[in-house]
Amino acid sequence: MKLLLDWLEHRRTRWPSTANLHLLINNQTTNTTGRASNHWISAAPRGQDATLEELRVDRRIEEAMVKGPDPLHLAEVFGLDEKTTMRYADSATALLEQSAETRPAS
Template structure:
């Protein structure tokens, strides 16, 4: 049993190493990140003579392997999308991996139906048949509901139709709130599905979705782990 210490000065490097050996994953990472500035501050203010956390590597944060959404989760979100706006919002997240804020920021000029292109956050994407149909449905609904609006945003509501500002993130994500397959989960699942389908190549993911290096590598690593697990399963 470890005896309680009366002062920070009594804590040794071995004490820290013994403690963190009892932790794993994000707990180990978070505790070391918290302890380091504490002892750095204590040394700077003369409370200790030596920092017991020095030269102890925090190490790279180990994320859990991502898991794809199951069809039932997606089906429930699809069933919850009951209006032209929410159906389009769902497609933008699930097909084009758009973030909630990016969806709310879309303006009419971002839609090029003739050339079948859609610009999201400055990146031009091909317009698939499903999203094109949902865009047409939403644009027709918008024309009938707010024929005189001056708001150039693609997605407007009763509050923003008389203004020029975009709809809030809260309104944009409202229909999927409480679902397992939220807009954020659908966005992540789309990017993960790309890694599973086209191979765990972080460069490909970064190019398709504009991801940063660390995020692309996380998707690729998770996809590689799941593909490896699937390959090891015996044939039925």
């Protein structure tokens, strides 16, 4: 989460008046509304521990755990199909149940 917040701060500082709504932008896309190229996006995290796909999955699971494992919410937020949202909702439910089981009793 800190990495994302740091990127957003950098993005705000570097391109304060961009109209581009995409999370990942660069010098070529800051004056447009298009997304950064696949090459630019995949080149940036090289040498890092996480891949872009792992970050996508992590973000979706986190959303399902924070907002509740509601497939309709996940479909609306991420534009995912029914089967995919159900998998994320089921995974979040299992993680939430596992977390509840491991918490010490009060």
